[in-house]
Amino acid sequence: NAGVTQTPKFRVLKTGQSMTLLCAQDMNHEYMYWYRQDPGMGLRLIHYSVGEGTTAKGEVPDGYNVSRLKKQNFLLGLESAAPSQTSVYFCASSSVGVVYFGPGTRLTVT
Amino acid sequence: ILNVEQSPQSLHVQEGDSTNFTCSFPSSNFYALHWYRWETAKSPKALFVMTLNGDEKKKGRISATLNTKEGYSYLYIKGSQPEDSATYLCAFENSGYALNFGKGTSLLVTP
Numbered sequence: 001n002a003g004v005t006q007t008p009k010f011r012v013l014k015t016g017q018s019m020t021l022l023c024a025q026d027m028n029h030e031y032m033y034w035y036r037q038d039p040g041m042g043l044r045l046i047h048y049s050v051g052e053g054t055t056a057k058g059e060v061p062d063g064y065n066v067s068r069l070k071k072q073n074f075l076l077g078l079e080s081a082a083p084s085q086t087s088v089y090f091c092a093s094s095s096v097g098v099v100y101f102g103p104g105t106r107l108t109v110t
Numbered sequence: 111i112l113n114v115e116q117s118p119q120s121l122h123v124q125e126g127d128s129t130n131f132t133c134s135f136p137s138s139n140f141y142a143l144h145w146y147r148w149e150t151a152k153s154p155k156a157l158f159v160m161t162l163n164g165d166e167k168k169k170g171r172i173s174a175t176l177n178t179k180e181g182y183s184y185l186y187i188k189g190s191q192p193e194d195s196a197t198y199l200c201a202f203e204n205s206g207y208a209l210n211f212g213k214g215t216s217l218l219v220t221p
Contacts, residue, residue: 041213042199042214045210050207056207059210090153097159099156
């Protein structure tokens with residue numbers, strides 16, 4: 001039981017490049033989330049999903065898109081990366097109650 | 111955006127001291143209040159999930175209380191140890207869907 005996994009762990013992008021972060025969970029959870037963590041800002045919700053095929057905006061959705069084509073996967077896309085998107089990205093999943101976090105992806109946009 | 115406030119922002123105590131932190135959250139549309147422990151270079155791990163007013167949870171030397179009517183929760187650590195050093199996050203859940211996190215309290219326990 002791997003829990004929540006994230007790919008990649010680290011990435012450096014140039015401004016304007018695009019990329020997709022992959023999150024996978026093997027706990028059959030309905031809910032999945034993408035958060036970003038910045039110094040002094042805590043964890044801020046980017047997008048979330050309450051089930052396969054559904055997505056919703058969180059607190060800071062601009063510049064990101066998401067898809068939940070399969071229940072176990074939740075993809076976060078950056079279409080045109082900006083330096084302001086330099087952050088650590090955490091994926092998480094839950095069923096009822098406890099939220100389980102992935103190990104994080106450290107993204108740097110130069 | 112739901113305002114979840116944690117205090118203090120940081121805390122430095124000596125080994126053996128007992129300490130407590132506060133989490134304030136909106137008192138309307140309450141669903142659950144979560145506490146997480148976040149060690150450096152790791153991901154947050156759940157400590158407690160509380161749903162009922164007056165709830166008290168305990169795990170070893172760590173305990174938490176909940177007051178949903180006035181919108182606050184306390185986390186207590188009895189006899190702090192260096193391994194308790196971490197950031198403690200609280201999160202408010204109002205819809206059963208997504209958590210709104212506070213900025214955390216950073217605890218450092220020195221021998």
